[in-house]
Amino acid sequence: MSPIHYSITPSDPYAHVFDLRIHIPAPLASGQLLRLPAWIPGSYMIRDFARNIIAVQARSGDQNVALGKIDKDTWALGACTGAVDIEYQVYAWDMSVRAAHLDQTHAYFNGTSVFLQVVGQSDTPCRLDINNANIEEARHWRVATSLTSAGADAYQFGTYQAENYDELIDHPVEIGDFDCVTFEARGVPHDFVVTGKHSADLPRIAQDLTTICEHQIRQFGEPAPFERYVFMTWAVGNGYGGLEHRASTSLICNRDDLAGRNESGKVSEGYKTFLGLCSHEYFHSWNVKRIRPDIPYDLSKENHTPLLWAFEGITSYYDDLILMRTGLISRQEYLELVAKTITRLLRNPGRFKQTTAQSSFDAWTKFYKQDENAANAIVSYYTKGAVIALALDLNLRHESNNKLNLDQVMSLLWQRHGQTGVAVAEFDIQNLCLELCRNNDVPQPAQQRLQQFFEDAVYGTTDMDFSALFAPFGIAFKLRQAGSMSDAGGNDKSVDDNRVDLGVLVTADAAGSKVTRALDNSSAQCAGISAGDVLIAVDGLRVENGNLEKLLSRFQPGDQLTLHGFRRDELMTFEVTLKAPLADTVYLAIEDESKLARWL
Known part of the structure; x- marks a missing residue:
């Protein structure tokens, strides 16, 4: 069986455009359909990736072949004999782990957002040519992916292969001048790849990931369900997320969360968060990628599950x-x-x-x-x-x-x-x-x-x-009031018994503090404050530079105050009766070490 041959080229990084080509050796005589997935497994929302396709055309030899769109993400080929080549462009400017992103610093893509499925031929083997961009900034770019090589050297441009379409779209690709460290976990080679400006201690990260990966492989039992694994990490100023794949994961994190070269073995709060993310996505190699919910994985529509x-x-x-x-x-x-x-x-x-x-x-x-x-x-x-x-x-x-x-x-x-x-x-x-x-x-x-x-x-x-x-x-389960808007719990620190709580989340705004959430039955909601309101004054004092909590600290539960704010362009006045924070902040106290040993 001749493979379906895909080719992808970051043709215009400045315009964020990939060029793609599909060579279909034997299109279905009954009428060949082409479809782009509407969602990506692991992220349960319809994303309509087809909206990023700019243009599609088909040729058979020297002849153009009719190609018409029949719904939001499906195209139908006209009658033809012999092999067909499909050419199209994809706009890639989604700064996430779910889709595709391209500029002069790197290229990244998930197959679900760029590779049209040849409907009815999903079990046909696939080949993929990954080509470099023709710009000066790309002269040192390399390729990171868990796809199996079909001639391409390690980390290099060239040809890769997949057994079928499902495998093709389950190996994301990072292209760029990335840093990489390789380690083994229970005999399985792993790559940790990081793109973006950073000062990470790669040997330290590799050592810690080795510990995590070996533990999980032993937990489920050897051999691991993959022959090689790749952690692809995009270090940014502010970001967090991950998406699991069958032999890799795509991660996005704050660059400051990566273990730094001068941290002397400390596990900072940020690094703890990052290691937890890596552990989470790696665990998905078993729990969701192979232990799977009973859904059809029809990528054209929602696949609901209560699991x-x-x-x-x-x-x-x-x-x-x-x-x-x-x-x-x-x-x-x-x-x-x-x-x-x-x-x-x-x-x-x-x-x-x-x-x-x-x-x-x-x-x-x-x-x-x-x-x-x-x-x-x-x-x-x-x-x-x-x-x-x-x-x-x-x-x-x-x-x-x-x-x-x-x-x-x-x-x-x-x-x-x-x-x-x-x-x-x-x-x-x-x-x-x-x-x-x-x-x-x-x-x-x-x-x-x-x-x-x-x-x-x-x-x-x-x-x-x-x-x-x-x-x-x-373990004793303890509850206390939050000590501040940023108090996430986990400890037994003492708090001000007279603290008040509006029951809102806010973000900074040029005019004051913008309400993003007002909780049910909170002081704010009971006074008519709603999400989107910009609070500008507390009892006649201006709200600015994140001082809302400080202004409220002058009051006690039961006090009444006047709060002014803008709703759209209208000035609003809210008469607020302040409530005490709920006792919803948890900490756990160890009371009997011998009993705790039954769990930890």
């Missing part, structure tokens, strides 16, 4: 846990991260209105399209999913007298689903947990409590009893 709480939430639970298990962070640091996660959940009124299963199902239209009311209306399947995974692990350990845990569940998921290709249906995880309980003689009442836990946590909106959850492991 994102498990695929993202369980992964979010393990990302920081693995940092602790490998000694990259301390046990106390880990408990602080857990407390911060629960704090984020408790500060989200939407948890009382949307279940985690609903959040998963509606990710396409709610979680990925959040508006100013999101905190009041939805719950994050990442955050609550991580808390559910934590609670599931602790419940399994407690109810089985420490014979069972979430590690065993993940191992069975890997054996029964990841290694077999059998998709995970909605109730498979809880049924597997109950099966483990039966096989390990867990009493029936405990099994019933576990079943009720799933019902309440995944399909309900009530808060868990965190005190009861942590107590068997020697």
Whole structure:
């Protein structure tokens, strides 16, 4: 079978344009369709990548072939005999890990945003020629990708190959004058590639990633499900995100979060965040890329599932846990991260209105399209999913007298689903947990409590009893008020008992402080303050340079004040009765080390 041959060239970096060509040896006689995906796996929102295609034309030999667009992302070839060449251009100016980006500093693309699918021939082998830009700035550019070479030398331009279209679009490509360090984890070569200005300690990062990767490979069992793995990192002034692929991940991070050459082995808060991101995306190599939800992966439309709480939430639970298990962070640091996660959940009124299963199902239209009311209306399947995974692990350990845990569940998921290709249906995880309980003689009442836990946590909106959850492991669950707008929790610092809280999030604005969110039943919402309002004065004193919290510090709960602001171009007056902050800030105190050893 002759392969479908793709070619991509960063033809005009200044205009952010890629040139692409597809050679189709045998177009379908019944009429060949070409389609660009509307979304990318791992990011559950319709992105309509086809809107970035500038022009498409088709030729067979020296003859033009009719090519018409039949819907938003599909083209139909006219009648032809013999091979056909498709030529088109793609505009690439999406500074994210999801699409494509091109300028005179580098080129990056995901296949979903640039490679048209030859419909009906998705199982045909593919070849890909990756060409360099013809500009002076690109003379030292190289290629980073986990695609298999079909003649191209390591990190060089040339020809690569994929078994089919699905594989072709699951290996992003970074092109540029990047820095790279290579390391091995359980015999598997790994590359850490970083693009952008930075002063990272690459040997230190490679050493820490080796620790993380080897732990995860051992957790699921050797061999690893890939022969080579690539971390592609884009270091920027302000950014955070990652997207998993079958043998690589694309990351974007603050350059200051990368371990610096003069940090003397310290794990800064930023570097801790970055390592957690790497751990998260690497864990997805098993949990979502191969242990997959039961959806069709039709890239032309939404594919709904109630299981994102498990695929993202369980992964979010393990990302920081693995940092602790490998000694990259301390046990106390880990408990602080857990407390911060629960704090984020408790500060989200939407948890009382949307279940985690609903959040998963509606990710396409709610979680990925959040508006100013999101905190009041939805719950994050990442955050609550991580808390559910934590609670599931602790419940399994407690109810089985420490014979069972979430590690065993993940191992069975890997054996029964990841290694077999059998998709995970909605109730498979809880049924597997109950099966483990039966096989390990867990009493029936405990099994019933576990079943009720799933019902309440995944399909309900009530808060868990965190005190009861942590107590068997020697941990006291503590709540306090936030000490400031930036207090993320995790510690037991003392706070001002007379502090007040408007219940808003704000950003700096030239005129004052712009409200981005007003929480349900907060002082602000009860006074009529809404997202988008620009607050300009508190009791006649000007709001400027982030001083809103300082101005409010003169008051106590129950006090009344007048607050002025602009809504659009209209001056508004708000009479506010100030409330005390809710006790929604979590910290975890170790009370019995011997009991804690049953978990950490």
